[in-house]
Amino acid sequence: xxxxxxxxxxxxxxxxxxxxxxxxxxxxxxxxxxxxxxxxxxxxxxxxxxxxxxxxxxxxxxxxxxxxxxxxxxxxxxxxxxxxxxxxxxxxxxxxxxxxxxxxxxxxxxxxxxxxxxxxxxxxxxxxxxxxxxxxxxxxxxxxxxxxxxxxxxxxxxxxxxxxxxxxxxxxxxxxxxxxxxxxxxxxxxxxxxxxxxxxxxxx
Numbered sequence: 001x002x003x004x005x006x007x008x009x010x011x012x013x014x015x016x017x018x019x020x021x022x023x024x025x026x027x028x029x030x031x032x033x034x035x036x037x038x039x040x041x042x043x044x045x046x047x048x049x050x051x052x053x054x055x056x057x058x059x060x061x062x063x064x065x066x067x068x069x070x071x072x073x074x075x076x077x078x079x080x081x082x083x084x085x086x087x088x089x090x091x092x093x094x095x096x097x098x099x100x101x102x103x104x105x106x107x108x109x110x111x112x113x114x115x116x117x118x119x120x121x122x123x124x125x126x127x128x129x130x131x132x133x134x135x136x137x138x139x140x141x142x143x144x145x146x147x148x149x150x151x152x153x154x155x156x157x158x159x160x161x162x163x164x165x166x167x168x169x170x171x172x173x174x175x176x177x178x179x180x181x182x183x184x185x186x187x188x189x190x191x192x193x194x195x196x197x198x199x200x201x202x203x204x
Contacts, residue, residue: 002027003101003144004093006085007065009048011167011189013105015155016147017052018163020103021060029096033088034069037078041170042069044177048168055163066092082116086123093141094131100138106145107152117143156192164192 005020007013007030020028032049036042046067053065068088072079085104093099102124106113121143131137147155156164170179170186179186 001098001100001138002029002096003103004089004096004099005030005103006089006105007032007049008105009045009052009167010105010169010185011152011155011159011164011192012107012147014052014163014167015150015159016103016105017056018060018159019146021056021063026101027098028063029092029099030063030065031088031092032065032067033084034067035072035079035081035084036069037072038076039078039172040176041168041173044168044170044173047177048166051166052163055166068092082120083123086120087127090124090127090131093128094137098138100140101142101144103144103146105147107150108148109152117145152188153192 003020003024003026005013005017005028007017009032017028017030020026030053032046034042034046049067057063068091070079070084070088089102093102104117104120106117110116124141124143128137128141132139169189170181171183172180174180
């Protein structure tokens with residue numbers, strides 16, 4: 001069976017992917033949704049994703065990866081990310097033979113995470129039921145949160161310095177590629193210090 005890893009290129013999802021690569025033997029499909037909107041972070045995220053996946057492929061066991069896109073750049077309103085992720089996850093789960101788990105890099109300290117996660121799963125379930133009516137997909141799909149109870153500072157400390165520096169968090173980058181340093185995601189990373197040495201758990 002296969003776990004679908006929803007990957008943003010941020011610190012949390014990168015730590016989640018490293019944990020799954022290092023601590024499990026399950027097949028992984030890593031998927032990034034390129035979300036274009038008025039915030040303008042999609043190019044920086046895509047660049048981070050490409051760099052991180054190349055880094056991990058050189059150091060860990062093989063995994064499958066893919067990318068899809070949602071373009072809301074003509075809209076003034078900013079769509080809700082977790083709903084877009086639910087939509088994308090459903091399409092990719094159906095496209096992945098034997099997909100019975102979806103991994104999300106959410107943390108217990110994320111804003112209103114219990115309600116957001118429940119809504120996200122409800123959106124997924126309603127869409128997935130349409131495919132199940134056509135006898136597609138697996139009978140049961142479990143949502144897992146591998147780094148949910150780990151503080152962000154501990155996630156950063158567990159990763160190699162050079163890998164932390166490849167991750168991207170800013171919601172409203174300046175000129176597309178410079179962190180704004182004022183958005184909520186940038187503020188959440190203030191004070192985080194990458195470790196001095198490399199991570200211990202790497203594939204041989």
